[in-house]
């Protein structure tokens with residue numbers, strides 16, 4: 012994993028530059044397994060930065076959340092860069108945003124972390140419930156070492172690792188200005204095992220599976236708010252005129268919402284898994300995203316967020332695209 016001193020030194024260097032506004036990274040949370048986003052404007056604030064297997068959040072969402080109030084008369088736009096710490100999957104979201112011209116490359120300084128996987132907060136909280144005091148976690152080979160109340164516990168990595176990390180094809184950020192450590196090469200290939208199993212089921216069984224899942228949705232929109240690629244100025248679910256989706260929480264409206272969310276991410280989702288992590292109702296949103304990802308790979312040989320030179324999927328066509336998708 013990352014040398015934290017090296018990380019802090021890089022951040023200190025960056026925030027000391029005149030052309031850098033601030034850097035976004037991680038700091039220790041106030042309880043249990045929590046790690047929280049951290050914003051360093053000064054070298055002193057960079058001292059708070061950490062990187063551990065608990066750093067699951069995709070921080071690129073903050074790039075799209077910064078409010079840019081209208082300029083006063085005579086005021087100049089602040090064009091300073093924002094620094095960002097990214098893992099492999101986070102970097103794919105950044106590439107996707109850049110491809111879509113949501114941001115300019117020159118507005119960013121990217122600190123890449125070659126990633127060996129992060130812990131699924133839901134798994135670790137089930138295994139070690141009611142942890143109030145902050146827990147220190149580090150990686151040692153194929154194990155995690157947890158320091159709880161001064162005592163060390165060794166847990167096999169496989170038991171706590173996010174499922175997405177078990178098939179990660181891009182652990183080293185595909186875009187970076189600084190890379191903290193040696194490249195981590197992936198030997199894994201996305202196999203879509205779960206998706207293939209679901210695809211084989213009868214239509215009625217599929218409907219039962221998804222309607223049961225969507226029935227649980229409370230329409231909190233945490234999945235949308237945490238997603239770095241959900242950055243429309245006004246989300247379709249917030250529009251009242253016309254009102255495309257009713258606010259009532261029922262199977263019909265929940266289904267519409269979840270399918271719209273998934274389709275708006277078609278060919279754009281970077282597979283960071285943040286939507287599912289944030290979902291308080293444990294709805295298997297990754298399955299929806301992965302099904303669409305798999306179809307797009309098969310139909311158009313396209314993978315989102317891996318090539319800055321490429322156009323976004325929906326902004327290009329190839330002469331040999333299959334025509335049966337065109338209505």
Ligand code: SF4
Pocket residue numbers: 098099100101126127128129173175176177179180181182183283
């Ligand atoms: S999916 Fe890959 S880059 Fe993302 S956290 Fe897991 S191992 Fe790291």
Ligand code: SF4
Pocket residue numbers: 104234237238239240241276279280281282283284285286287300
């Ligand atoms: S849809 Fe989910 S997995 Fe895809 S980019 Fe958004 S938060 Fe990440």
Ligand code: SF4
Pocket residue numbers: 227228229230231232233234235269286289290291292293294
């Ligand atoms: S986070 Fe989960 S419960 Fe909330 S709107 Fe999204 S799918 Fe529904």
